[in-house]
Amino acid sequence: MHDLPPRIVAAQPRAHSTTRFSYRAGVDASRRELVLKALSQTGGNRAAAAKVLGIQRTYLLKLMKALGID
Numbered sequence: 401m402h403d404l405p406p407r408i409v410a411a412q413p414r415a416h417s418t419t420r421f422s423y424r425a426g427v428d429a430s431r432r433e434l435v436l437k438a439l440s441q442t443g444g445n446r447a448a449a450a451k452v453l454g455i456q457r458t459y460l461l462k463l464m465k466a467l468g469i470d
Contacts, residue, residue, distance in 0.1 A: 432467045435460070439469075 434453065442448035450460040464470075 428467060431463065432469065435463060435467065435469055 435449070438449035438452045439446070442452060446460055446464075447457050450457040453460065455463075
């Protein structure tokens with residue numbers, strides 16, 4: 401019935417579920433997690449975190465602001 405692995409299928413909300421989610425919220429949560437991991441890995445050094453993530457420091461700062469990361 402599904403071409404997805406059983407653990408993925410089991411994690412999907414049922415059609416009758418009242419749980420709501422959005423693509424944007426999921427993407428933002430993933431981006432936030434990546435930024436926080438990079439900052440943790442670099443001891444809070446934003447320039448180094450940007451390098452780890454492969455983005456410009458200025459974009460990292462904008463991203464942090466958008467995601468509510470101080």
